[in-house]
């Protein structure tokens with residue numbers, strides 16, 4: 001499968017692309033922002049012998065801003081605010097009845113009921129006029145830093161007679177997104193944390209850099225207001241005293257004296273404390289609009305719909321892979337480069353790999369196929385008497401050699417094996433009912449609109465033609481790649497150094513005694529030199545030509561689709577020695593002892609090893625501490641460390657990292673496996689564009705700088721994302737939850753409402769739709785850059 005989530009996991013874009021209507025593409029510009037204000041009740045809780053001050057939060061107010069886009073880039077805003085005071089109002093029951101809500105509903109239910117009605121109107125503004133264009137009936141509700149806090153406050157209102165809550169995305173404690181569906185209108189509200197879109201930054205900074213100059217007041221956490229006195233305290237007409245801003249949780253005041261003076265001036269505009277609170281909460285939801293619009297515009301120029309994604313990482317990941325199909329869209333005026341031509345739905349991409357070996361049908365392969373076709377037909381209740389049989393071998397051998405795919409006109413090769421496609425779906429696999437097609441065309445064709453099927457087929461051919469990454473279908477290759485993933489560089493070096501104080505430490509190896517001696521010398525550290533491994537990621541996956549890379553045409557190519565896998569030591573050794581193919585290889589190896597004194601300052605192998613918690617391994621101090629606190633010591637840990645040999649284990653390296661090690665004296669003793677990949681430089685346009693935007697923002701002194709850096713770095717993270725870990729979340733009732741908790745694959749449970757539980761279960765099968773090969777190459781290429789820099793530029797100077 002080709003990897004392009006921006007097209008293939010997005011029905012609207014997929015449709016527009018397949019029908020040749022991409023000029024109609026528009027990003028969602030209608031949404032809702034919301035914010036909660038809470039009451040905090042302080043409770044003293046006794047946990048073992050310690051007393052802990054906890055703050056229990058309950059809902060006081062919810063404010064929101066609804067954004068209705070116009071046909072041009074302008075939009076209309078509607079503000080709303082519901083509070084606990086509404087529940088006291090005389091016509092509260094009447095208000096509930098207007099929305100068909102039960103009489104015990106809270107003001108948050110009321111807000112949701114109104115928000116569903118507003119979402120319906122926003123949807124009318126954002127959907128396409130052409131009814132055939134699929135467009136999810138879903139409007140996004142965005143809260144600032146809401147994933148833990150606001151979602152928890154909302155959760156008991158998310159399930160009721162009128163609407164129902166879907167499965168939360170990501171794990172149970174940190175909800176990335178949650179969707180609520182209206183039972184009657186089927187309108188969906190998807191709650192997302194805005195922080196996931198901007199990266200970790202405070203609202204103030206975000207508004208300053210992305211928005212206009214609308215003012216933001218930090219939300220005051222009035223610890224003085226609690227569930228007993230809120231009515232009395234907020235109805236007062238005089239401003240709060242400075243003492244009221246004293247915070248026990250923050251151990252001080254939540255605002256400065258100057259900010260308090262400003263508060264007194266602001267307060268004059270309001271008649272009650274409640275009015276002031278309402279005004280600033282509404283304002284806090286409104287000021288999120290500009291930054292979001294800004295973000296939507298940034299990505300719309302690349303045909304990416306930001307609000308389709310729940311985090312900037314997933315958006316960046318989709319954008320990066322989209323760029324490999326449309327490099328010219330990512331070619332900024334300032335640095336026009338020549339790349340391969342864009343994907344074109346009207347172009348003919350058949351036979352993308354002219355070097356592929358023609359397919360030759362063997363009797364065994366054919367017999368096996370016939371057996372499976374018969375099984376398929378039998379299971380579907382189709383008559384199998386006239387089915388193709390092993391006797392038709394000669395006929396089909398010739399047919400596959402002389403004919404082409406009936407769908408895409410491709411020749412059949414070992415890369416692209418044939419299959420029989422039934423023309424009438426009611427009839428079995430007979431000679432008369434079948435035409436030869438590629439296996440992949442056959443799959444793409446199944447139950448799909450022919451134009452969508454054609455898009456999938458052409459994208460696959462395009463991916464083959466340009467050696468783009470495709471999903472790994474060989475489990476052995478997948479496992480090898482998985483093994484190659486270690487943590488980043490930062491985790492390895494955590495030694496404390498103080499400039500002007502710490503003496504330089506030297507390690508020397510005594511070969512005769514087989515001991516390492518650690519000694520501080522008389523020189524004192526004058527400069528702390530930090531190398532941020534993360535900032536290497538752009539160079540690690542950009543494949544830009546650089547004279548510091550002596551291998552493969554002075555580029556570090558990225559891995560495309562899998563080419564072959566082998567466990568033959570001769571084949572593995574040959575690939576390593578010839579330095580032509582790019583690969584990951586699993587080997588045992590070491591640096592000779594004579595090299596140790598050159599290597600001890602920076603051992604070159606950055607890998608995880610299994611560590612036993614023994615005194616001689618972790619040292620006397622750590623060992624005694626662990627014993628003192630009776631920590632479990634029998635467990636083996638996998639730790640990221642730096643080594644001078646592979647510790648007697650087989651370890652996996654990518655070709656660039658391995659070649660550098662070999663050039664520095666690495667000796668391979670044993671060969672286990674190799675996975676070879678096609679080469680590409682497909683991420684170059686993406687990296688150049690984002691680097692350009694990044695540099696522009698640095699020059700203008702904007703903190704958008706952090707945002708672009710985040711896009712460049714986060715886009716790779718999704719490639720290595722281990723989806724196996726996340727598991728499935730099911731919504732169950734009490735009885736179902738009781739049973740599920742005894743299931744061996746049960747991971748966790750969280751109560752959502754009175755009779756609804758979210759139960760997390762380890763999935764039986766996992767599908768990998770990410771480009772794990774790209775992730776692995778990014779990580780190991782970064783190690784190449786880091787070590788090459790130190791070896792060549794620091795140690796030699």
Ligand SMILES: [Zn+2]
Pocket residue numbers: 405406407408409410437438441
């Ligand atoms: Zn085909």
